[in-house]
Structure formats: C-alpha cells, structure tokens
Amino acid sequence: MDKQVVGILGGGQLGRMLVEAASRLNVQVRVLDPTVQSPAKQISNFVPHVDEPFTSSEAIHALARVCDVLTVEIEHVNCAKLVAVEEAGEAKVYPSAATIQLIQDKFLQKEYLGAQGVALPEYARCDTLEEVLAAGDAFGYPFVLKCRLGAYDGRGNYVVESKADAEAGFSRLGGTMLYAEKFVPFSKELAVMVVRRPGGQVATYPVVETVQRDNICELVYAPAQIDGRVREAAMKVATDTVSCLPSGSAGIFGVEMFLHEDGHTVLVNEIAPRPHNSGHYTIEACCTSQFENHIRAVLDLPLGDTSLKVPAAAMINVLGGASGYSSVLEPCLASLEVPGATVHLYGKEDAKAGRKMGHITVVADSALQLRRRTDLIAGRLANASNAERARLAYRLCQQPSTNGAVCTEELNDVRDMSPLVGIIMGSDSDLPTMRPAAQLLEQFGVPFELTIVSAHRTPERMFEYARSAHERGLKVIIAGAGGAAHLPGMVAALTPLPVVGVPVKGRILDGVDSLHSIVQMPRGVPVATVAINNADNAALLAVRIIGASCPTYLEAMAQYMTDMRVGVEKKIERLETTGWKEY
C-alpha cells in the first residue's frame, strides 16, 4: 500500500494486532521488543525486527534508521529517546514524543486537559502526606490516590477509605509523584476510540461500556446501552479531548470516561495514546478496526469508516488463571461453538494469573441476543466466581423459552438496554389501555420506555420527544390517544420513524372519533393504525417491525404465533372433550 516502513516500540498483543492490520495493507512493520518471539513478531516475517529492550536508546535509534515512522503500543516508553529521534530527523514519531510524555504523566495529562476545558473529576497533586490528608478533607472519603507514572490495569491506584487509611496508601504508592482524585459516583464507565491524522482530522468510534473487575477490563459492550443523546455527548467529549492535544498527536487514542449517576454528565477519566483494550471489538464490529486506523493515521492515509457494521458487539478478555493455560483454553474452546463469537489468542506462553492472554469478540443482531451469547462464554472464564457460573448455568437452562417470551432472569438485562420502542400517551388516564403494550414488549424482551406526551397540553415536549426519537436510538413509537387524537399523527410528522397509533375509546363516540383522527392522515405522513383500544396489537406490530431486520425478534414472533395456534387447539380439544353444554 505504502512504501513507508512503520516501527513499533513494544511487541505485545497491541503490536500483534497492529501488525495484522498493517499486513493486510501490505505495510511493512518492524518491531522493537526484547522477546525474540513476542506476540507481534510471531506474525511478521517481512523484515527483520529488533530484539532489544524498547527503552534502549541505541535500539530506538537503530529502529528509527530503518523506519519512516515510529509509533508505540505502550505509553511507558523513554520519551527523551523519542525526542532525540524527532530532533535528529531520523524518523517521524506518531504520536509525538511530547504527546506521549504528556499522557504518560497522568497529573500533567489532567493539567493539560483541564486547561483545554475538558470536564474532569476533581483532582489534586499529592507530594506529601499532608497534601493527601488535605485532599481527603476537600474530596471526602473514599477518594482515589494514584501514581502519576507507570500505572495500568489498576496497579498504581489506591482507594483511601478514611483518614486513618491515608498514610498506608501514601506509602504503598511510594510516597512520591502522586495525585488524588475525587471519587465520581458513576452509573457506567464509558470509552471511545478516536483516531487523528497528522493534520488534525479526527474520526470517532462509537461509545462503548466497559465493565471492570479488580481494575482490569473484563467486558466491553458496543454500543453502550445508554440514551443515544448521551452517546452523542460522550462522543463529542472524546472527540474534543483528542482534538485538543498538541499538534503531532497522530494515531489512535482511547478515551476512558465516567457517566455520572445523574445520567448525563460525562467526565474524562484518562486517555491512552495507542490502541486500547476497549477498542478490540472494532476488528469484528466496525468497518475499519482501531488497529488499521492507527496504521492509516501514522502513515497520513485517509481514515477509515469508524461506524459499527453490526447491531451489537461485546469483547470479553481472556486472562490467565490459577489453572494455567487451561484457564485460557476453556473459554476459547467454549466460544468456538457460540454463534457470532471470534477467538483471538495472542501467542503468549506463560498464562500467569491476570495476564491478558487473548480476547473473544461476540457480535449479535440485538442487545438481547448479545447477552445470551456472552452468557454462554462468561461462565467459563477463569475469573468467574462459582456463584456466577451457577447463576449463568441456571439462566441458560431456561433458554430458549417455550412461549416466545424472555426468561425471568433476563428481564433485568433487558431493562438495562437502550429502549427500542417508545410508548407514549396523552394522559395517565390512557395508561390502563396502553399497559398491555408494555407487558407484551416486556414479554418479548424488547427494551422500551413509557411516558406521557400530550400534543395539546405539552406541545413543546411532544416536539422534542418526536424530533429526538431516532437520535436517541428508538426504532418505533407507539402513541395512544383518544378523542381528537392528534398525538400519533403529530409525532409522525416530526420523526422519520414508524409510528403506531392506538385509538383510545372515549365515552361519546366509541373510539371511532379517535380511529378516524389517527388513521386518516394526509398523503406524506403515515400512521400505522391498529384497532380501537388494542394496545396489544400495537406492541406486536412494533415487534414485527423490529423483527423485519432482526432474526431474534422475528423468530420470537413466529413462536408467539405458533403458541396462539396451540392455545386454540387446546381449547378445541377441551370443547370436544367437555361438550358444548358443559364447556
């Protein structure tokens, strides 16, 4: 693809996946890593590699002399050496040494980002125990004490539980180059990958949710199951964060964020100047992976499409465990039989506990199918507790359900998913009529929201609700209305989504007034009208609409129809056995 040669400092799994992406583009990569058969080198035979420590000054110069661009798969590198490479003009360095240096010191990173207007949790420099105690007074307990340098996967962090705990934390972390961070009461941890070209152009990946256990990323869900407008906001925060970095900050960046318990405040936790664990899902789930886009960026080639190409994806880390390599193999072998799953093993020999040995990506047609698929793997993970294994085993033996309905154990999962259907009604007096729609959607495992939106009493709210519906992630709106019944049609006039109208029966005209008002829309703006008071059918229509493009729900609908037939067949049998007189 390109005649330029890329040198990578570090040859671990991130380097390996960079090499894989580069090879597809026929881009030559040289790896600097002390291990001769490091993961990245195993899959590259184009050119000789450099088998030296990536902190070695001579080795870095040697690499630079045979490469056009140097990049990193780890930020804990000797930046002074990279500055020398830049200054000598031996090779380009992306991201620049200055950027890496800025990011590798988490306190400087915060100072820089804060000055650029990025929203951060409160923090304070702590060079003495007194400063730690002062932070405790200012932030309250618990708060987090962190090393400025070299921390990763939870190492270098200490949660200070109380004043009495402060000294222990201070000395545990070495008593120098520390800072304190106020604890953020967050509802979810989010992450976004952003890729930036040398000229500053950026492309932003979807927002994902990361699930940590013992400070190591365990699971990533894409897209994050949050309101679509919060997703947009988080993407903007991530885009702004990477855009504000100094010039020369080319390559892929991982931006980790907290979504505050308030449901909408997004704070930046930290950034990584390289491919990131939370972006591994992009290999299978996005049009262009984070790895290929990093290669493109450092070569100043056009950035690839960062959008999701599947409805839902998850990434599960495979860590070394107590039983060595079999802790790694068991979940991988299990996932070979899980539809939509892809195994990545990094070619590491020593499966010591907690070491990242590989990952499994799962893709699915819906968040519901995704949970079912990840459940099949999660119970096999070395780090899953026995209780978790038992719980998942119980859930799995309950699936698939016999009546097209989700199992009880799944309901909490579904409630945590971003709504696909919005049920709205003009007044709470319509709730008894509309409630069956909610019950049916729940039964089908369709995540939904239900609220009051009145065309006549809350016109601005209706306007806002309808206009934003598709941006927030809804696919169908069910609107119930009685009498003049303007709500469904007005909403349909404001959204490109399909709107299902339920005419609610009033006391005067038997609901025919609502029916005609809802169904007789002018050319150009359709409302899918169902029978008077028949909210059940509105929900079933919504399931059919979603199922048209999603096999999981199409199959559930087919099952539901079979169940209806079987239900009637049982009545027939009972009628025949009992006789019509006694029936």
Place this chain on the structure above:
Amino acid sequence: MDKQVVGILGGGQLGRMLVEAASRLNVQVRVLDPTVQSPAKQISNFVPHVDEPFTSSEAIHALARVCDVLTVEIEHVNCAKLVAVEEAGEAKVYPSAATIQLIQDKFLQKEYLGAQGVALPEYARCDTLEEVLAAGDAFGYPFVLKCRLGAYDGRGNYVVESKADAEAGFSRLGGTMLYAEKFVPFSKELAVMVVRRPGGQVATYPVVETVQRDNICELVYAPAQIDGRVREAAMKVATDTVSCLPSGSAGIFGVEMFLHEDGHTVLVNEIAPRPHNSGHYTIEACCTSQFENHIRAVLDLPLGDTSLKVPAAAMINVLGGASGYSSVLEPCLASLEVPGATVHLYGKEDAKAGRKMGHITVVADSALQLRRRTDLIAGRLANASNAERARLAYRLCQQPSTNGAVCTEELNDVRDMSPLVGIIMGSDSDLPTMRPAAQLLEQFGVPFELTIVSAHRTPERMFEYARSAHERGLKVIIAGAGGAAHLPGMVAALTPLPVVGVPVKGRILDGVDSLHSIVQMPRGVPVATVAINNADNAALLAVRIIGASCPTYLEAMAQYMTDMRVGVEKKIERLETTGWKEY
C-alpha cells in the same frame, strides 16, 4: 488454541489468509512454497517454512514430518505424494488425497457428482476430434471445451463457436484429456462455500453472485440478489454436493453454480477443495471467515458461524494491469475513502496483467448502499473500460439526489435487487389505487414486487405467498383490499412480518367498510392500517419500517420530509407574492 501444527501446500494469497486466521487462533502453520517470501510466509514467523516446490516429494515428506495435518491452497498438487503421506501415517491430509485427485480432474469430478445425483450441465468426454464434433452435434453451438486438468481462471477453457471452430479448440487445448460441456443459458452465476469436518458435519455459507470478466472473477455480491427460496435451493445443492464427497473430504469447499434463465434451476458448474475467491467476502461480512473455518475443519474443531453479520457485502478483485503496480494502488487508495471498504493486498511484487494482487471488500446497510459504494471503486479498477469509467462518473455526480429519490441511472440496479417489500391486492381493479405505492418505493430505491393475491378467489396462493414471504427475503407486505377486505388481516395471520393494510374505497360505503375490516383485527394479529385509498402512505410507512434498521432509507425519509416542508414553503411564498385572489 490447538497443539496441532498445520502444513499448507502453496503459499499464495489463499495460504496467506489461512495463516492470518490460524494466527488468531494461535495455531502454528508451516508453509511449503518455493518462494522464500511468498505471500503466506510473509505473515508467519512462528516456525520455519519449507522453501521447496510443493510438487517435490521430499519436501512434502519433510513438511509432513513436522506437521500433524497437511492441507492445500491449490488443487493442482501431486496427489500421489499426498497418498504416500497418508499411507505412511506421517500426517493427516485434509481434504484427503483421494478427494483432491477427484476434484482436480474436472471430468472425474463430474462423473462422481453426476453419479451422486448432483444436477450438472450436460457434458461428454473428448479424447479425439471426432468426439469434439459429436459433442457439437449433441449440445449445439456454442459449447465449451475444457481441459480436465490444471485449468483455472479461464485458462484451459475454449468456447467452440461452430463446427469449423472445433479443430482449433481441440488443438489449442492440447488435444488430450478434454471434455465438452453444453452451454447453460444462465441468468446468474452463483457460488456457495461449504465447510466440512472430518466426521462429515457441514456448515454452509450464504449464496453469492459472482460476476466474471474474461473468465476471471471480478465482483462478488453477498447475498445474491435472487429470490430467497432460490437461495435456499442453491444452498441445499451446495450442501448436498459437498456432503456427497468421499469420507476424508474435510475443509472448506467452493461450489460454483449456474442459475438457469428459467429463474429456479440450479446446476453445479464445478467445485474447489480449498478457500475460494468467491468466499473472500466472509472475512468482513460473516461471523466466521472461510479461512478460519478451513483451519477449524482440518483440526476437527467445532465449525464457526457461517451467517452474514451485515445486510450486504461485495468483493472486488484487484488485478495487475498495464501500468504495473499503480493499476493496483489506484483502486486501493480510492477505496480507503469509501465507507465500509477494506483493502487486502497480498504482498506480491510483480503486478503483471491479470494477476490477483489483492481484493477490496465493501459492506453496507442495504443492497442500494452497496451499489453506491462499489461504484465509487469500480471505475478505478485497472480492468474497467473507459466507457465504464465514464458511466460511473456520470452516476456518481448524480448522487446523492436532492429529493431523497434515487437517480435514474440507479433504477435498473434497484430492479435487479431482491424485493424488500411485496405489494399485493385482491384484484387488478385495485391497481389504480395501489400504483402510487409502487411509484414511491421506486423513487426511494426500495426493491419491491407487485402482484395480485386474492383472499377469496386465490386462497391457496394467499396462503403460500404469506407463509413464504419472510423466507423469500421480504421485510414488509403492503396489502390493499376493498369491501370485506380480508386480505391484509389474513396475510398478517400467516406471516411474522409487518403487514400494512390499505382500505380501498368501494362504491357503497365510502371505504369505511374496508377500513373497519382491516383495522379492527383481534388481539394477537396486528395490521398497520393507513387511510382509505392512501397507498402513498402505505409505501412511506414501509420505507420508515425498513429505515428503522437501515440508515440509508432513514436518511432518505428524513430528506423526503424536508422536501415536503420546502414544497409547502414555496407555496406559502407564492401565495404571499401572488395574493389569495390571484393564487
């Protein structure tokens, strides 16, 4: 993943993509190929390779001694040597030497498949010129004369145009080991990948359409734009074909087929006992690629999910051209800027004309978006004619349209796509009412079908139509009916798809009879009812339903709504300028 080592005979691009898949699973691969830096070896540094001809007996034995399983990336290998490996028990050979031998002789292949009941075009052995002439008499002209051995990418084929041409063909192909094949008047060329484990279990990929130029595969569309039931039939033919191969036929197989002009007869053209060019799209578009599934199969691991994970995909071959490597780079560089496109370059140096240098995969949310994306690349291909470039350039400058409508040049493409919407009506007398629905779908570029299905006059046809609709690939059914108007509701009772009902106004009750009959469905079976005689709105609802899961159509709907507003704004302006008296 597995302690077994796989040896591959041949180190070209197929071997390269096999190595890529194996590395992800941490499976070691040794490549036998005379070229030291062959494409496959470039991305494998695990273990030493064997730099010898893959026809060399000693080299094959040497490879077998360090591998557990041998496999091939090309069928033109010395099978006698592989038999010796099998007999000596040096390594397993998948697919078995006997299978490769059977397939590499295309005449024996046909004899075997024919005996197993696989539907084939007529053929005849031709060892003499007399037999060639006899074939001409039997099959008529033109027919195809083919070499039994060693033919690929059109080499070894000769189209015999007339009796006078027979001798030229006979001698051109060497005058020995030939056979003749009757020309099949086909509407499309189809292909299916099938993977088989040593125990005989198979998994079948979707049906794709291959577009050949000069006997070389140029483009692959997945899924093939044909009726869903024909797709099912072709999948069954392919599955049966691979299933009937002798035991030991493990690995991935490509099955090339003709879809006869009659629209439903599927004939097997030939099979390949290895990854196939028509299956390259599976890397980006299916849950498990053909390459990974080949590795899984020869290691007797569970087979991966063969289903498509994106709505539509295409594969474009990048061939060497007159201008050398720049013929290769130009389309690749262009495609870096095309959303959904992924470039694969094989690491070959010499870009001689017609050589497969790489390929580009494109994924999309719909067949319409896919055509638009492939158009952006196709005009850059070295083998595109000037006329083609001009035609595509013209089309591209017409997009995107300003009124949410597809450009005229696209209409023929859309007509060739599998219908997403079925418009049905009880009688041709309903056509004037329903026609606007067809016109609107055409304007939006939604592929559709339109036919007469009467609940009362053709109940069996209605039953069959509704039952098969989702299997045939429809996502929405629009049914128009007047009077008793049972069609929409009865169809809804027979399909899990959303059904849109259009009440057609009769002469007696102003269509209120139809409206009530269509909308007042019992609980359990919804019909999305629109206004009386308002087929426009039915089509717009269908577009909204498809758009709920497909951004291309959602954006077109948003554009349509904007256009409506602008249209009214113009009228407002005219009214204000003209005044109400003159308006």
